Amino acid sequence: MTAMLLVGTRKGLWIASSEDRRSWGVEGPMFLGHVMQHAVLDPRDGRTLLVATRTGHLGPTVFRSDDFGRSWSEATHPPQFAAGDPLERSLRAVFWLTPGHADEPGVWYAGGTPQGLFRTEDAGDTWAPVDGWNDHPMWATWAEWPEENTPDGSMLHSVVVDPRDPSHLYLGLSAGGVFESTDTGGDWKPLNAGCLALFQPDPEPEFGHDPHCVRLHPLRPDRLYQQNHCGIYRMERTDGRWIRIGDNMPRDVGDIGFPIELHPRDPDTAWVFPMDGTDVWPRTSPDGRPAAYVTRDAGESWTRCDSGMPEQAWYTVKRQAMTVDDGDPVGVYFGTTSGELWASTDEGASWRPIAEHLPEIFSVEHGTRAA
Amino acid sequence: MKVRIPTPLRSYTEQRAEVDADGATLGEVLVDLDRRYPGIRFRMVDEQGQIRKHMKVFLNGESERDLDVAVGDADEVVIMQALSGG
Numbered sequence: 001m002t003a004m005l006l007v008g009t010r011k012g013l014w015i016a017s018s019e020d021r022r023s024w025g026v027e028g029p030m031f032l033g034h035v036m037q038h039a040v041l042d043p044r045d046g047r048t049l050l051v052a053t054r055t056g057h058l059g060p061t062v063f064r065s066d067d068f069g070r071s072w073s074e075a076t077h078p079p080q081f082a083a084g085d086p087l088e089r090s091l092r093a094v095f096w097l098t099p100g101h102a103d104e105p106g107v108w109y110a111g112g113t114p115q116g117l118f119r120t121e122d123a124g125d126t127w128a129p130v131d132g133w134n135d136h137p138m139w140a141t142w143a144e145w146p147e148e149n150t151p152d153g154s155m156l157h158s159v160v161v162d163p164r165d166p167s168h169l170y171l172g173l174s175a176g177g178v179f180e181s182t183d184t185g186g187d188w189k190p191l192n193a194g195c196l197a198l199f200q201p202d203p204e205p206e207f208g209h210d211p212h213c214v215r216l217h218p219l220r221p222d223r224l225y226q227q228n229h230c231g232i233y234r235m236e237r238t239d240g241r242w243i244r245i246g247d248n249m250p251r252d253v254g255d256i257g258f259p260i261e262l263h264p265r266d267p268d269t270a271w272v273f274p275m276d277g278t279d280v281w282p283r284t285s286p287d288g289r290p291a292a293y294v295t296r297d298a299g300e301s302w303t304r305c306d307s308g309m310p311e312q313a314w315y316t317v318k319r320q321a322m323t324v325d326d327g328d329p330v331g332v333y334f335g336t337t338s339g340e341l342w343a344s345t346d347e348g349a350s351w352r353p354i355a356e357h358l359p360e361i362f363s364v365e366h367g368t369r370a371a
Numbered sequence: 372m373k374v375r376i377p378t379p380l381r382s383y384t385e386q387r388a389e390v391d392a393d394g395a396t397l398g399e400v401l402v403d404l405d406r407r408y409p410g411i412r413f414r415m416v417d418e419q420g421q422i423r424k425h426m427k428v429f430l431n432g433e434s435e436r437d438l439d440v441a442v443g444d445a446d447e448v449v450i451m452q453a454l455s456g457g
Binding site: 056088091 | 380413415418421
């Protein structure tokens with residue numbers, strides 16, 4: 001079984017492959033010079049690979065490969081807002097890709113900048129706006145349109161599909177908060193109770209938060225984890241309130257970061273990669289000492305995982321740039337803004353670089369390649 | 372009419388720097404260009420019909436952002452990308 005790591009960078013796509021998770025071959029660049037925001041292999045067939053890309057000049061689009069990157073075809077109708085949109089929105093970037101429910105082969109969701117939501121039913125060839133989101137009467141308020149207060153432009157990310165029910169969706173807005181739909185995106189409600197938004201006049205508003213990454217555990221679908229601008233949170237959906245499990249992180253490290261990744265078989269285990277959220281928000285590792293942290297008790301306690309990492313480094317790990325595989329023990333991987341790709345095949349106990357000197361890494365996604 | 376294609380868009384034109392396209396307006400020319408080379412238009416014109424910020428279209432040597440402007444067979448359209456990026 002071939003493991004693949006799809007590495008989206010500011011200057012193109014690289015693919016690392018391994019049969020044993022010890023020796024990795026790295027192919028690339030593909031799409032050299034293109035801003036490769038996200039690349040995802042469809043876990044439902046292990047073959048369909050979608051990438052979200054643009055260049056500094058050209059508009060956003062999606063390319064698809066069904067031969068692991070040897071050949072590509074562009075979406076016939078890429079994600080875009082409706083022509084004549086009353087808010088005159090035009091998509092600047094496809095920021096996020098999520099394969100749909102296992103019972104809906106060919107369905108994918110895409111999140112954009114501005115914060116549009118788009119859906120395909122033919123594995124990425126033609127995309128349509130999800131009107132229930134894009135045209136929701138509260139959209140402009142939730143999305144803080146047209147201000148777009150996030151430094152690189154507001155983005156819609158973390159599209160999450162409930163494995164029990166394809167009509168049950170979550171998404172994250174940076175900024176705007178977490179939102180939930182129970183009717184395949186027809187209507188949406190904020191889901192931010194308990195979560196702080198310390199940059200707002202009211203620190204606990206209904207919406208306006210800044211989730212950086214939201215994950216749902218597939219074996220316990222009522223459990224959500226969130227790495228937020230204002231801490232690490234867990235929600236039992238039946239409770240409907242976020243609990244700040246980042247309060248249990250070491251005080252000198254804090255609980256700010258971009259990614260959060262979950263153990264595929266243990267709903268109590270999650271990894272984060274903390275960054276410095278003090279002062280002017282350097283967004284590098286606290287004290288320049290990079291480390292992942294793992295919890296094995298749903299956030300009650302956290303353990304530092306930095307064996308093999310440099311003692312000093314000043315990079316950032318972005319929200320899509322950390323991933324896990326389904327091996328035993330689980331492999332954990334991350335990519336840095338300084339172009340390094342790191343791997344652990346012992347659930348974070350030790351780390352080693354498997355690629356260096358790449359461009360700034362935006363995303364790292366694991367996939368298992370079909371035979 | 373002849374339309375000059377910049378290098379970032381030549382993946383759509385089989386690497387040809389100059390191609391033919393027809394239309395009574397600049398917008399129609401770009402629609403015809405997309406008919407001949409599917410996907411090329413959306414990379415330079417957004418879904419609201421605006422030429423993208425970092426793209427430039429020259430009509431007979433003059434920068435033109437109005438897609439409704441009339442054109443004729445003798446006119447020359449040059450598509451370029453603005454200097455930007457890094």
